[in-house]
Amino acid sequence: MTDAPMTASGPSTATTGEILSRHLTAQAGAFLRALPQAVGEVGSRPGAVVHAPAGTADLLRSVRRIGGALHTFAASFDPVWAQESRTELRWLLNLLAQEPGYLRRSTRLLGALDSLSGSEPDGPGMLAGHAGAPKARALLDRQLTLARTRAHSTVLQELRSARLHALADRMTLLVGEVPLRTPDGGPLHPQADAALAALTTGAQQLPLLRAATPYGGDGLRRLGSVPAARGVLDADAALAADDAPWNRVRILLKRARYALEVCARPVPELDALDRTLGRHQEASDAAVTAATAARTPRITPATAYVLGVVHADQRLEVEAARYAFGRQWPDLSPGLAGREGPPAPRMA
Amino acid sequence: MTDAPMTASGPSTATTGEILSRHLTAQAGAFLRALPQAVGEVGSRPGAVVHAPAGTADLLRSVRRIGGALHTFAASFDPVWAQESRTELRWLLNLLAQEPGYLRRSTRLLGALDSLSGSEPDGPGMLAGHAGAPKARALLDRQLTLARTRAHSTVLQELRSARLHALADRMTLLVGEVPLRTPDGGPLHPQADAALAALTTGAQQLPLLRAATPYGGDGLRRLGSVPAARGVLDADAALAADDAPWNRVRILLKRARYALEVCARPVPELDALDRTLGRHQEASDAAVTAATAARTPRITPATAYVLGVVHADQRLEVEAARYAFGRQWPDLSPGLAGREGPPAPRMA
Numbered sequence: 001m002t003d004a005p006m007t008a009s010g011p012s013t014a015t016t017g018e019i020l021s022r023h024l025t026a027q028a029g030a031f032l033r034a035l036p037q038a039v040g041e042v043g044s045r046p047g048a049v050v051h052a053p054a055g056t057a058d059l060l061r062s063v064r065r066i067g068g069a070l071h072t073f074a075a076s077f078d079p080v081w082a083q084e085s086r087t088e089l090r091w092l093l094n095l096l097a098q099e100p101g102y103l104r105r106s107t108r109l110l111g112a113l114d115s116l117s118g119s120e121p122d123g124p125g126m127l128a129g130h131a132g133a134p135k136a137r138a139l140l141d142r143q144l145t146l147a148r149t150r151a152h153s154t155v156l157q158e159l160r161s162a163r164l165h166a167l168a169d170r171m172t173l174l175v176g177e178v179p180l181r182t183p184d185g186g187p188l189h190p191q192a193d194a195a196l197a198a199l200t201t202g203a204q205q206l207p208l209l210r211a212a213t214p215y216g217g218d219g220l221r222r223l224g225s226v227p228a229a230r231g232v233l234d235a236d237a238a239l240a241a242d243d244a245p246w247n248r249v250r251i252l253l254k255r256a257r258y259a260l261e262v263c264a265r266p267v268p269e270l271d272a273l274d275r276t277l278g279r280h281q282e283a284s285d286a287a288v289t290a291a292t293a294a295r296t297p298r299i300t301p302a303t304a305y306v307l308g309v310v311h312a313d314q315r316l317e318v319e320a321a322r323y324a325f326g327r328q329w330p331d332l333s334p335g336l337a338g339r340e341g342p343p344a345p346r347m348a
Numbered sequence: 349m350t351d352a353p354m355t356a357s358g359p360s361t362a363t364t365g366e367i368l369s370r371h372l373t374a375q376a377g378a379f380l381r382a383l384p385q386a387v388g389e390v391g392s393r394p395g396a397v398v399h400a401p402a403g404t405a406d407l408l409r410s411v412r413r414i415g416g417a418l419h420t421f422a423a424s425f426d427p428v429w430a431q432e433s434r435t436e437l438r439w440l441l442n443l444l445a446q447e448p449g450y451l452r453r454s455t456r457l458l459g460a461l462d463s464l465s466g467s468e469p470d471g472p473g474m475l476a477g478h479a480g481a482p483k484a485r486a487l488l489d490r491q492l493t494l495a496r497t498r499a500h501s502t503v504l505q506e507l508r509s510a511r512l513h514a515l516a517d518r519m520t521l522l523v524g525e526v527p528l529r530t531p532d533g534g535p536l537h538p539q540a541d542a543a544l545a546a547l548t549t550g551a552q553q554l555p556l557l558r559a560a561t562p563y564g565g566d567g568l569r570r571l572g573s574v575p576a577a578r579g580v581l582d583a584d585a586a587l588a589a590d591d592a593p594w595n596r597v598r599i600l601l602k603r604a605r606y607a608l609e610v611c612a613r614p615v616p617e618l619d620a621l622d623r624t625l626g627r628h629q630e631a632s633d634a635a636v637t638a639a640t641a642a643r644t645p646r647i648t649p650a651t652a653y654v655l656g657v658v659h660a661d662q663r664l665e666v667e668a669a670r671y672a673f674g675r676q677w678p679d680l681s682p683g684l685a686g687r688e689g690p691p692a693p694r695m696a
Contacts, residue, residue, distance in 0.1 A: 123570045124571050217463075223474065238472040238474075294653045303649070305655060308655065313660060
């Protein structure tokens with residue numbers, strides 16, 4: 001991480017309008033190139049297991065960046081257009097992210113189960129040879145395959161919808177012209193800095209110090225982020241409320257990343273933190289899946305027992321991700337603060 | 349931890365025989381004073397919950413120290429007498445330790461369950477409000493109370509036995525005279541140093557570096573200490589084999605502690621390490637109890653699920669104890685090495 005002066009994509013004479021237009025035009029172009037490939041991918045695999053289909057990944061990448069820019073630099077854009085576009089992009093994001101999400105969750109949960117029930121002499125797990133392990137594995141596999149198949153059908157249907165065509169048209173128009181509120185686009189860096197400040201505020205509200213103490217039980221026993229006002233909670237609500245601020249920071253972090261990309265001020269540490277919070281989110285979701293599977297009627301006690309172990313194992317992963325984040329974050333803060341100082345490309 | 353010259357109990361002119369005699373005489377006296385109190389305690393509480401009855405604790409304390417000295421300084425004693433005494437002391441140790449052990453395990457497991465299923469708004473657990481939690485709690489409570497009651501009956505019976513009277517007579521004789529092999533007792537410090545060396549060797553064979561990386565999964569997923577030669581194992585065997593070297597080090601550590609006490613070279617760090625490995629042992633035992641309870645016939649899936657979470661939680665405690673030990677150990681090694689250098693009391 002150096003403080004080298006900015007170069008390349010953002011010449012110091014460019015206005016905010018020029019910088020945002022160049023960025024959105026490029027991303028909208030990427031969207032339009034990735035869309036037919038993604039549609040082809042979805043159509044060609046009726047349930048086939050492909051971990052990260054390239055077209056879908058590219059499409060998601062540009063959808064996230066356009067949506068992020070429209071949010072962070074909202075003051076620069078025509079507000080009605082920006083709001084409508086964000087709604088449609090979020091719809092597509094949720095639509096496309098589901099199937100790969102279930103696939104990753106499946107890989108994570110079955111991998112955890114295989115690891116916990118593995119019986120290799122050099123590294124058996126605490127469920128080695130347990131009678132419930134194959135049943136629990138089959139149950140998780142069945143439920144996640146079903147969820148993935150449903151997501152696949154939905155995406156297959158929606159990719160032919162008028163809504164997607166309208167969004168594609170919207171992106172085509174965006175390649176031609178970005179609807180700015182004023183020609184120069186207003187100030188750029190204060191908006192990016194606000195995204196960074198929102199991230200910093202959000203992260204500071206996390207129990208980072210506590211999370212940085214290993215084995216503190218923050219993912220299992222002490223779900224302390226829940227507001228006291230809510231009174232007695234069930235476990236699902238408690239877990240969801242406990243994870244919520246971390247997921248919120250994950251979103252703020254992505255927005256900050258994308259905003260710094262627009263300003264040609266990438267911070268590699270943010271990528272690492274993003275991956276850590278992605279792991280947090282995936283473990284949190286996987287834990288919910290294990291807990292839900294354990295409520296399936298008529299399962300055997302042995303199956304339920306194994307699912308309890310898997311649930312705890314995934315909550316431990318949540319705790320481990322928080323620990324990793326708590327260790328990474330303080331190192332980053334001064335670096336980020338330094339970058340907020342002298343802005344590199346000229347502000348409009 | 350200072351390297352101050354030794355004073356008080358071990359004047360530098362004392363022979364090994366004198367030092368060992370003084371130590372064993374004192375401990376045998378403590379044994380005889382604590383015995384009637386312990387017998388009274390056991391008799392007066394038919395299942396009453398007293399966490400650490402003072403007489404029993406004192407008795408266990410002297411039993412451990414006499415047994416440890418007879419093992420470490422074996423070369424100084426009449427071998428037949430020492431071997432017989434150790435056998436009888438170990439019998440009493442196992443007998444007396446059971447009931448308090450079940451009580452501690454009960455406190456640990458029910459505490460863990462209460463913490464995991466707690467629904468206080470400021471710190472609910474991942475099982476908050478779970479239907480299986482009260483049932484699992486009742487099951488664990490019932491099984492541990494039964495085990496404790498059985499242990500109580502056994503100890504009540506054995507405290508009236510001829511075997512205990514014979515051991516008490518043996519201790520009375522010990523107060524009068526310690527059966528040394530030679531009058532001067534031979535060398536003292538080389539025997540203590542051998543106990544320390546055995547501890548160091550044992551600890552170095554532990555996966556300390558791996559354990560010092562938090563959330564490495566050593567208690568749950570990677571039970572790597574199991575010899576590869578054993579082939580496919582079930583979970584109980586894998587867990588027992590994985591914990592065995594740590595329990596072995598716990599015993600070596602106690603022996604080293606007691607040996608250094610005899611030499612009037614106490615190392616306070618060993619007390620902390622002993623507590624850490626005690627926690628390891630208790631979490632390991634508690635995990636077995638949870639896993640065993642989950643095999644109770646006719647329990648509901650919800651109960652089994654909660655026991656799975658509790659089992660994983662205790663294995664996590666095992667991992668946390670290993671982490672703590674891995675962090676404590678390297679700081680200690682140089683200190684111990686320093687103490688092994690210039691012996692304080694004169695060797696005989």
